[in-house]
Amino acid sequence: MDFNVVLGAIFSAAFVASVLRISAPLILPALGGLLSDLAGAINIALEGTMLVAAFAGVVVSAYTQSWVLGVLAGVIAGILFSLLLAFAHIYLGTNIILAGIALNIMAQGGTIFLLYTLTGDKGNSSTLPSLKVPDVIIPGLHNVPVLGEILSGHPIFVYLAFLFTWLVSIFLYRTRLGTHLRAVGENSEAAASVGINVNRVKIIAIGMSGFLAALGGLNLSMAYLSLFQNSMVAGRGFIALAAVYLGGRKPWGTMLAAIVFGFAQALAINLGSLKYPPQIVQMIPYAATILALVVYNLRQASQVRERTRKFQEHHMAEMAAARAGQD
């Protein structure tokens, strides 16, 4: 029975491990999207940033034969690329959504263009001897039967994804700059009135989102695969944005939402080995994203209704009390 095969696949250590590996390149850009979104500067260019970083990492690691330099180049490229968004938005006055769209188009065209220029191939970089970031083997844990398979032996990006979720939550709620960032996103004029440099905060937020998206991109081209593929990010930058909303614009929530999407993708890969048409299976993550948007916004709306109702009840009670006092 097909269904039992699927269930058996899901409740295995290998599946859980694959969910973690597939989720990492969603968690990292989602955290980036969270930072820029909370600063009131929504970063649509996450997708393009991931592409640029993935490409830069592959090319530099191929030419220097050093994965460290490759990662470094990818991170720098990602940060610079996202600062381009900040520059266009803040100094040129471009609408940030349109600027993000423009950067995504440039990243998509630019990477294919450079790939073709370097290799003569528009499809992938298989002719470049690029390197992989080595997997992390946790000593002692690695050989423990189930736990070892789930927790050990992943690329470093998987661990970074969880580390950065923690760091981002500390940054946002325990540091001065994090508080400023949230204040700017909540009400930039109020923030400016108490002396916060709004532009500086936005630039920093966008730069950090570029850094995290770059790690996500490098995860794809130097760990998940060991080459660059034309359009290999495949909408992950946008799914990451959806994860921000689904996660209630909170770091741990965003991480969980990204894992839900990772689960859907892992499921799609596992179902792909069955007899269903591959297109139907590939639809799962996208349909799940739309469903998640609906659920998040329905919940949001009901919360607003609830708050309004409470406020009204409270108000009525106060009025009644006041009237009673008058009598």
Added chain:
Amino acid sequence: MKASTSQSESVAKGFWGKALSSPSIREFLRVVIAISIALGIGFIITLIVSDEPVKAYSALLFGPLTKINRVGDWIEESITLTFLGLAVAIVFKANQFSLGQEGQMVLGALVAGAISLFVPLPTYLRVPFAILAAMIVGFLWGLLPGYLKAYLNANEIVSTLMLNSLAILLYEWVLTYYIKPPDAGYTASDTFSADGIMPTFFPKLPFLTDLRTQFIDQTNISIALYLAIIAVIVVYYLMFRTPFGYELRMIGANSKFARYGGINVKKTIMLAFAVSGVFAGLAGAHLAMGIHRKLILNISFALGFEGIVVSLLANNNPLAIPFAALAYGYLRAGANVMERSSDMSREMVLVIQGIIILLVTAERILPMVQRRIASQKPKEPTMDGQSPLGDSTGLAEGGD
């Protein structure tokens, strides 16, 4: 922004100052400057990368005019771009950033193609039926994100992009499993029969045969040419002469004000997405029945965001869209010629496209230029408060 422009307008005198204060000239200049800078950057890239930069770049700039069939390709592409540009203009006018045109177009192509292939009606019924069906499908596929945005406040960028991916997968699935003939070597439908193809735009009259064989028959331009012209007029009428268009523009200008003014904002936003989809669906019908004349994989190849560029170049003005489409279609057709006749890949145009979007939408470039011109005349040093980078209006630009 307004404060800073009026400030410099009062300073700006003389020919350039006066010319720059007219909004339509400003718009036009903005576009010309943006395209020039973008093409300049493109040339620098070509100089660095190509072995024969001049040959490559002249192919890009003049290629579309070198042969009659290339002119035809250019016009055909511009027709698709006109439909897509109109689709984008409708939603952007209401300040909604729907990116769903690709999905609507792909499904429009699928439905139009399926009808062209399988519905046994004569040409004069089958073609209009297929076009109408594509428009309806575009409408429905736009209604969905419109509903999500208007009534659930779901981010339209995320939802439309996800719907695009879904539509493309749906297209591939139906094409591979239901439309592709079982013996076909690659994933594509049969070529449509003559009954399912948009007829040529130039009627087969008994006279002018020379003209026809020399020019018209070298191209595949179809009656979609007239459809595009009609569509432009319809959208203009819709936008500026109907209550729906008025509400659309009000919401785009200030949605809170529109709501206080008694406009049903939610319904209008939802309809904006859907009506936009009608024209994207039309673009799909043109792809299937006008250009390719069969259904192929990646039928929307490299057209995903092109409507946005066209609409931005036209400042979301429907009457300017065909001209923007011709200008931008020329660049795209040139890129194809460049790729075929040199060592440059056509994706360079995507980089140029990105730069054009950035520069056309950059609100502060013209005021900066204007202030530079203004400050040259009286030779007075600019005051700190007027510096374009430091002024406080930059703060309020933010996320709204």
